[in-house]
Amino acid sequence: MRDRDVRNAIHDALVATGAFDGVVLWGLPEEYGSAASQLALAAIEPDSSSQDDRWDSQPDGGLIVTSRVRITLLYRNYDAQLRDEAAELLLDTAANALNGQSLAGLTLPGLTRFTGWTWQPPTPPERRIAATFSYAYIVEGWDSYDVTS
Numbered sequence: 290m291r292d293r294d295v296r297n298a299i300h301d302a303l304v305a306t307g308a309f310d311g312v313v314l315w316g317l318p319e320e321y322g323s324a325a326s327q328l329a330l331a332a333i334e335p336d337s338s339s340q341d342d343r344w345d346s347q348p349d350g351g352l353i354v355t356s357r358v359r360i361t362l363l364y365r366n367y368d369a370q371l372r373d374e375a376a377e378l379l380l381d382t383a384a385n386a387l388n389g390q391s392l393a394g395l396t397l398p399g400l401t402r403f404t405g406w407t408w409q410p411p412t413p414p415e416r417r418i419a420a421t422f423s424y425a426y427i428v429e430g431w432d433s434y435d436v437t438s
Contacts, residue, residue: 291395292356295424298392299358303331310383327380330363336421340428354357354384355400355425362418369411376416380406383420392424400425 303312304327310329338356362379366372380403388402406420 291294291426292335292338292354294393295356295396295426299333299360299422302386302392303333303383306386306393308379311318313399314355315318315412319335319438328365329375331383332361332363332380334359338393349384352428354428355423357362357404357423360420360422362420363413364390364416372411372414372416376385376408380418381421383422387422395426420429 300312300314303309309329309331311329312333314333316334317332336359338354340352340354342352360383361384362376364372364376364379366375368369384403389398390396390401392401393399399425402422404417404421406425409419410418
C-alpha cells in the first residue's frame, strides 16, 4: 500500500491551487500552532481503509484498497458571511483539484472523490469544514504491499 504517496499527492495538488496559505499532512492547526496571518488552511489526516477481493484467484489475485482521509478546511475572517463563503470556496477548489484524478499514479479516477463534508460550528474568526476524501487503488497480489520507505 502506498497511502502515504497518495496523501503527499493530495498535499501537492492543494498547494498547487494557490488557494491555501498552508497545507499540512498531520494534525490540526491547534496541534502545531499556526500564524493568525494564515487565513486559508488545509489539514490532511488518515481516516480509514478497507480492502476487498473482487477476483476469483485468491491469494494470487489483486485486492482493491479503498482509503479515506479527512481534509479539514479552515478559513479565518471576522465577517461571518465572508468566512463561510470563503470556506465553501476552499471546499470547491479542493474538489476541482482532486476529484477524478489518478493521484500519485495509483488511484482509480472513477473512485477518487470527496464523499461528504460537515460544517463545524463557527469559532470566530474561524470556520471549518471537515471533508471526507475517498480513493481506491489495486494491490497486485495479497503479499505485494510496498514496504519501501
